[in-house]
Amino acid sequence: MQISPLENVYNKVLFFSFFLILLVMQNAYSAGISVDAGLTPSEKRWIFREQIRFNSRSEDPSMMNREMTQNSLMTVLAYGLKRDITLVVKQMYMDMDMQMGGNTTKTSGFMDTGLLIKYGVFRENTASRILGAAATLEIELPTGKKGISSETWDLKPGLYFSMRKGNWLGDFSFVYTFNGVGDSSKTKTIPGDQFSINTAFAYQTTLGEGADKALAYVLELSHEKVYTSHLNSKAVRNTGEDMTLISPGLKLTISSFVTELLLQIPTSQNQKGNQLKRDVGGLFGIRYMF
Amino acid sequence: MQQKIISTIMFLTIFLSFTGCATKEKTNSLSKMYPNMQIRTYEVFGMDCPGCHGGIEKLVKEVPNVVDAKANWDEKKITIVIKKEATIEDKTIFEAIKRANFTPGKRIQ
Numbered sequence: 001m002q003i004s005p006l007e008n009v010y011n012k013v014l015f016f017s018f019f020l021i022l023l024v025m026q027n028a029y030s031a032g033i034s035v036d037a038g039l040t041p042s043e044k045r046w047i048f049r050e051q052i053r054f055n056s057r058s059e060d061p062s063m064m065n066r067e068m069t070q071n072s073l074m075t076v077l078a079y080g081l082k083r084d085i086t087l088v089v090k091q092m093y094m095d096m097d098m099q100m101g102g103n104t105t106k107t108s109g110f111m112d113t114g115l116l117i118k119y120g121v122f123r124e125n126t127a128s129r130i131l132g133a134a135a136t137l138e139i140e141l142p143t144g145k146k147g148i149s150s151e152t153w154d155l156k157p158g159l160y161f162s163m164r165k166g167n168w169l170g171d172f173s174f175v176y177t178f179n180g181v182g183d184s185s186k187t188k189t190i191p192g193d194q195f196s197i198n199t200a201f202a203y204q205t206t207l208g209e210g211a212d213k214a215l216a217y218v219l220e221l222s223h224e225k226v227y228t229s230h231l232n233s234k235a236v237r238n239t240g241e242d243m244t245l246i247s248p249g250l251k252l253t254i255s256s257f258v259t260e261l262l263l264q265i266p267t268s269q270n271q272k273g274n275q276l277k278r279d280v281g282g283l284f285g286i287r288y289m290f
Numbered sequence: 291m292q293q294k295i296i297s298t299i300m301f302l303t304i305f306l307s308f309t310g311c312a313t314k315e316k317t318n319s320l321s322k323m324y325p326n327m328q329i330r331t332y333e334v335f336g337m338d339c340p341g342c343h344g345g346i347e348k349l350v351k352e353v354p355n356v357v358d359a360k361a362n363w364d365e366k367k368i369t370i371v372i373k374k375e376a377t378i379e380d381k382t383i384f385e386a387i388k389r390a391n392f393t394p395g396k397r398i399q
């Protein structure tokens with residue numbers, strides 16, 4: 001079957017749009033319910049976490065009428081090696097559809113694996129309040145499926161602070177991502193660095209009399225910036241964005257089992273070039289501690 | 291997508307409300323469960339949700355001669371069951387509490 005020149009151009013545009021969105025989506029995620037971030041878990045404590053994230057993008061500024069939906073499953077396993085050292089493994093599976101005109105391109109597979117170490121810098125527990133600070137260092141290995149993986153080693157240092165006072169919980173985090181560490185490839189597009197600032201407030205109440213159930217009403221404010229990607233040291237057009245999100249949510253704890261739900265609403269966003277705008281998204285997560 | 295998310299949140303909120311209402315009163319029954327054992331209760335600071343219970347209970351139960359332990363984050367305390375004839379110094383319990391990232395207070399009972 002012969003493809004007309006017009007169709008050929010169309011396919012190239014579709015592929016390149018898809019590729020650029022992949023570059024952005026690999027890194028632009030809201031932290032999502034970061035409660036406890038500055039408080040390291042107990043020694044010998046295991047934490048297993050599953051989080052389903054629903055994201056989509058639309059409002060195509062170009063005339064191509066593109067839309068994108070992305071659902072992903074994040075699996076996290078953490079272990080309290082010492083009271084102030086936590087080891088974490090993170091793995092995300094992604095399923096994404098990109099629509100342009102009447103065509104849909106699908107891609108799915110495992111993304112890059114993250115290995116993280118968290119160090120509890122400070123902890124103060126008193127009758128009236130809890131304060132905690134932790135530093136993290138994550139290395140993202142290029143283990144993901146070809147076409148989804150960044151194919152580079154990425155480094156993510158982070159700082160976390162947590163405060164608890166009465167029924168009120170507050171968390172603050174700052175994570176910077178150095179993408180393509182040590183990669184000097186001249187043929188590969190290196191995604192731009194990224195940083196995210198996340199502030200979470202929550203009001204927690206006990207359910208029932210046994211103190212084994214608690215419900216927290218969570219409100220998160222996040223700001224994310226993704227810098228322009230580079231190819232052969234030159235900026236790639238239509239890459240780079242920043243956005244602010246406000247995210248109301250719920251967190252239910254029943255003994256060692258936590259369920260969390262968050263609605264992520266972009267309040268402002270600025271994408272370079274003809275990138276798609278992010279829609280309202282959400283996440284649903286469970287956590288089991290043993 | 292938006293409608294699905296909002297519906298899910300509404301459903302979960304209602305479900306949680308009923309879950310809370312249906313919760314039965316839980317009493318500290320350790321002394322009834324272990325009538326011939328030593329029961330001690332300590333203040334503990336730093337627990338911020340029910341999820342903290344498992345971590346501290348696990349480490350305190352590792353102390354030799356500790357039979358059982360129940361933490362209560364809301365009341366900031368942990369109740370420990372110790373074999374009747376055993377002698378355990380408070381500082382041994384305090385060490386276990388500290389390894390769980392919490393701060394021991396005074397012995398209440």
